[in-house]
Amino acid sequence: MLAAGAIPVCLCGATNSTIPAAEAILPSNLCPLIKSSFGYIVSDSCSFFRNADLIVAETTCDGKKKMYELIAEKKPVHILELTQKVDEKEAFDHWLSEVRKLKRRLEETYAREITDDDLRSAIRIMNEERALLKEAFELGKEDPPVMTGLELSEIRYRLAGEAGHLEMLREFIKDGRKRKEEGRYAAPAGSPRILLTGCPTGQGTTKLIEVIEECGGVVVAQETCSGLKPLDLMVEEEGDPLEAIAKKYFRLPCSCMTPNRGRTELLERLASEYRADAVIDLVWQACHTFNVESYLIERYVRETLSMPYMKIETDYSDSDRERLKVRIQTLMEML
Amino acid sequence: MPFCGVDIGSRSIKIVLFDGSGVISSVVRNSGAAPAENARKAFHEALDSTGIRMEEIANVVATGYGRNYFKEADSVSSEILCHAKGIAHLFPSACTVLDIGGQDSKMIRLGADGRASNFVMNDRCAAGTGKFIEMVSMMLDIPLDEMGELTAGSSEVCEISSMCAVFAESEIIGLTQSGTPVDVILRGVFRSVAKRTLAMSGKVGLVPEVVFTGGVAKNAGVVRAIEKETGLSLMVPEEPQITGALGAAVIARAKA
Numbered sequence: 001m002l003a004a005g006a007i008p009v010c011l012c013g014a015t016n017s018t019i020p021a022a023e024a025i026l027p028s029n030l031c032p033l034i035k036s037s038f039g040y041i042v043s044d045s046c047s048f049f050r051n052a053d054l055i056v057a058e059t060t061c062d063g064k065k066k067m068y069e070l071i072a073e074k075k076p077v078h079i080l081e082l083t084q085k086v087d088e089k090e091a092f093d094h095w096l097s098e099v100r101k102l103k104r105r106l107e108e109t110y111a112r113e114i115t116d117d118d119l120r121s122a123i124r125i126m127n128e129e130r131a132l133l134k135e136a137f138e139l140g141k142e143d144p145p146v147m148t149g150l151e152l153s154e155i156r157y158r159l160a161g162e163a164g165h166l167e168m169l170r171e172f173i174k175d176g177r178k179r180k181e182e183g184r185y186a187a188p189a190g191s192p193r194i195l196l197t198g199c200p201t202g203q204g205t206t207k208l209i210e211v212i213e214e215c216g217g218v219v220v221a222q223e224t225c226s227g228l229k230p231l232d233l234m235v236e237e238e239g240d241p242l243e244a245i246a247k248k249y250f251r252l253p254c255s256c257m258t259p260n261r262g263r264t265e266l267l268e269r270l271a272s273e274y275r276a277d278a279v280i281d282l283v284w285q286a287c288h289t290f291n292v293e294s295y296l297i298e299r300y301v302r303e304t305l306s307m308p309y310m311k312i313e314t315d316y317s318d319s320d321r322e323r324l325k326v327r328i329q330t331l332m333e334m335l
Numbered sequence: 336m337p338f339c340g341v342d343i344g345s346r347s348i349k350i351v352l353f354d355g356s357g358v359i360s361s362v363v364r365n366s367g368a369a370p371a372e373n374a375r376k377a378f379h380e381a382l383d384s385t386g387i388r389m390e391e392i393a394n395v396v397a398t399g400y401g402r403n404y405f406k407e408a409d410s411v412s413s414e415i416l417c418h419a420k421g422i423a424h425l426f427p428s429a430c431t432v433l434d435i436g437g438q439d440s441k442m443i444r445l446g447a448d449g450r451a452s453n454f455v456m457n458d459r460c461a462a463g464t465g466k467f468i469e470m471v472s473m474m475l476d477i478p479l480d481e482m483g484e485l486t487a488g489s490s491e492v493c494e495i496s497s498m499c500a501v502f503a504e505s506e507i508i509g510l511t512q513s514g515t516p517v518d519v520i521l522r523g524v525f526r527s528v529a530k531r532t533l534a535m536s537g538k539v540g541l542v543p544e545v546v547f548t549g550g551v552a553k554n555a556g557v558v559r560a561i562e563k564e565t566g567l568s569l570m571v572p573e574e575p576q577i578t579g580a581l582g583a584a585v586i587a588r589a590k591a
Contacts, residue, residue: 313458320458322400323439323456326400326413326414326415326439326456327415327456329413330413330415330416330451330454333412333413333416334416334450334451334452
């Protein structure tokens with residue numbers, strides 16, 4: 001999209017307030033991320049959507065996929081069919097053809113050609129953004145922590161590859177280093193260090209991170225799509241650029257992939273690099289793939305990593321905050 | 336020197352004064368609309384009834400939903416750990432604690448020295464908790480403390496299949512309309528509580544000996560229903576409502 005001269009904007013909804021509007025159409029026992037995103041659209045309160053030329057969507061979950069059919073009545077939608085068998089060449093080849101089709105769709109939409117050079121320069125910008133985000137998240141490795149998990153969860157931005165955001169990330173990293181030099185810590189030494197895994201959080205849906213930190217813990221790393229998961233691999237800058245892009249996304253260890261071994265490999269690495277004391281698995285209500293996969297993750301964390309594990313299934317509302325506190329505080333006291 | 340545990344729960348406040356080996360005095364009051372204020376009153380009632388002055392208390396630990404709002408507390412602790420400690424104090428041989436309170440149910444596995452080694456707690460729904468039984472009590476107009484006796488004797492039971500307390504209510508209305516006897520309905524209610532509770536055991540394991548505590552353990556009908564579903568015999572403390580506060584007092588002694 002950057003290569004086409006367009007501005008990519010993430011439309012993931014992260015507020016509870018748009019959910020009632022969505023529930024007028026969607027079932028209530030659906031993932032809050034889908035309902036929140038759709039709620040923005042049906043209540044016409046998202047200017048990004050209103051001004052968009054094209055909605056680019058993917059098949060990472062069935063709920064989203066069918067929701068896109070509903071928004072296709074309002075805007076042109078292009079669906080990328082993400083194949084899910086990570087080990088199969090045919091699956092990758094199909095995914096690559098989907099990525100190639102998106103390039104053609106963007107060329108038609110903007111009546112221009114997207115050259116390999118355009119793609120390479122977009123890849124460089126996005127790799128730079130990924131590297132900066134990763135460097136910022138790596139402040140979580142400090143012990144005692146210099147940044148709270150809440151601060152770290154706020155460094156993402158809706159617009160991709162935006163120069164102002166990259167500058168803000170550089171400032172954030174500088175600030176973190178300065179805090180370390182001056183010994184200004186975000187939490188006392190010995191605070192329980194939590195590795196958060198599972199569904200993504202967004203600005204407005206940091207309830208669980210807030211509760212963990214109110215109970216004295218620190219979320220030092222997030223193995224989620226809003227954290228380190230998409231930053232683990234860069235897009236290769238050599239070779240066919242579309243193939244490099246396709247490869248990066250195909251290897252993302254999302255719970256929609258099967259089998260999803262990449263997630264446990266990443267968890268093991270992050271648990272040791274960030275010296276985590278416990279793993280907390282966040283499942284948004286009705287996110288079936290993460291919900292089912294949590295059984296495998298619990299077994300892996302407890303048996304292979306020999307670490308305490310807790311699964312939290314919740315939604316965007318604040319109604320269970322006190323109940324979450326009981327569980328999280330117990331875990332903190334048990335560590 | 337006395338120690339004090341204060342458990343401010345969703346439905347009731349429990350105060351325990353503890354001398355290091357046994358309970359000196361305990362008070363149970365409703366949480367009401369101003370739980371912090373009611374807890375303070377109950378705390379002073381407990382002191383007055385024993386003649387112990389506040390300055391004499393070595394350490395106060397608060398637990399339960401209101402734990403952070405009880406200003407007299409020296410520290411707070413999670414109610415799950417408090418129930419574990421309280422039960423381990425009363426029943427040194429216990430391996431599993433089942434606690435059903437006003438709005439939560441919890442299953443806790445005890446490790447060495449009475450510490451919780453694993454636990455599971457119900458999600459946001461109050462089905463299968465004290466609140467659910469209280470609702471049935473109001474619907475059928477049967478006082479809570481008469482329910483246990485009413486269901487003794489027979490084993491005739493009906494199916495209550497709704498997982499949701501609100502839907503279970505409409506199911507019960509249907510049963511009363513069709514003339515199902517109240518004791519049969521109650522046994523159905525208690526069995527559904529037992530089944531919901533057992534659904535939690537997969538994660539923690541129901542390893543004997545099992546102690547059943549929390550306000551709902553005072554209901555002999557629920558005790559029987561869980562024993563029947565599990566085939567285990569449950570131990571129930573003399574005063575199941577105060578085990579969280581007792582555990583808080585045990586922790587207060589350790590911290591003093």
